Amino acid sequence: MDVALHELHVGQADTLAQLYRENRSHLQKWEPARDDAFLEPDHQRKLLAEAQRLREEGRRWAALIHEGDEYVGFLALNHIVRGALQSCQLGYWVAERHCGRGIASGAVALGLDVAFGMLGLHRVEASVRTDNPGSVRVLQKNGFRRIGLALSHVFLDSSWHDQWLYERHEPGIAQ
Numbered sequence: 247m248d249v250a251l252h253e254l255h256v257g258q259a260d261t262l263a264q265l266y267r268e269n270r271s272h273l274q275k276w277e278p279a280r281d282d283a284f285l286e287p288d289h290q291r292k293l294l295a296e297a298q299r300l301r302e303e304g305r306r307w308a309a310l311i312h313e314g315d316e317y318v319g320f321l322a323l324n325h326i327v328r329g330a331l332q333s334c335q336l337g338y339w340v341a342e343r344h345c346g347r348g349i350a351s352g353a354v355a356l357g358l359d360v361a362f363g364m365l366g367l368h369r370v371e372a373s374v375r376t377d378n379p380g381s382v383r384v385l386q387k388n389g390f391r392r393i394g395l396a397l398s399h400v401f402l403d404s405s406w407h408d409q410w411l412y413e414r415h416e417p418g419i420a421q
């Protein structure tokens with residue numbers, strides 16, 4: 247498998263809109279509510295322009311996951327904090343028809359390389375719904391450690407959900 251991360255740019259608006267449209271029901275349980283306008287390329291163009299601004303400001307780094315000859319998912323290092331913390335929050339999803347092939351596991355490994363390499367961060371956090379064992383496994387395979395349970399932590403698909411909290415430090419720090 248040949249998984250790569252391609253930094254977001256405005257030219258990916260049509261592709262991203264199509265990915266969101268094709269995976270609307272697949273992502274509904276795990277992603278914030280999306281209205282119809284969100285699925286339009288014009289709206290994605292605005293979000294991608296905003297993503298570029300946030301990257302330039304060093305506040306967020308995000309990419310499409312590429313495998314074979316197509317885009318198959320999304321990964322983001324959100325809420326980058328500098329100063330004494332040097333941390334960020336990881337998020338990701340894989341298109342339904344590509345799930346179960348190791349793509350998320352590979353993409354998260356590459357995302358950690360970006361976080362600890364290019365961005366020079368010290369720690370990556372991830373929170374995952376307690377009813378998402380597949381995503382828990384992706385984190386475990388990438389060396390994340392469970393550090394707690396946040397009750398009623400995220401509002402998704404019309405209700406609040408508990409989430410496991412995970413962390414992973416840069417190489418060289420005891421995990």
Ligand SMILES: CC(C)(COP(=O)(O)OP(=O)(O)OC[C@H]1O[C@@H](n2cnc3c(N)ncnc32)[C@H](O)[C@@H]1OP(=O)(O)O)[C@@H](O)C(=O)NCCC(=O)NCCS
Nearest residue numbers: 276338339340345346347348349350351374379380381383
């Ligand atoms: C969760 C998600 C990212 C996984 O993507 P993926 O490319 O299928 O993940 P991978 O193939 O790399 O790895 C999945 C692992 O979970 C395991 N798994 C899948 N479903 C499982 C389940 N119900 N119980 C236990 N393990 C499970 C797989 O066996 C695999 O582990 P293995 O490699 O040891 O066999 C994908 O299903 C997705 O995008 N879901 C919707 C959005 C989402 O949940 N995002 C994450 C929010 S924290």
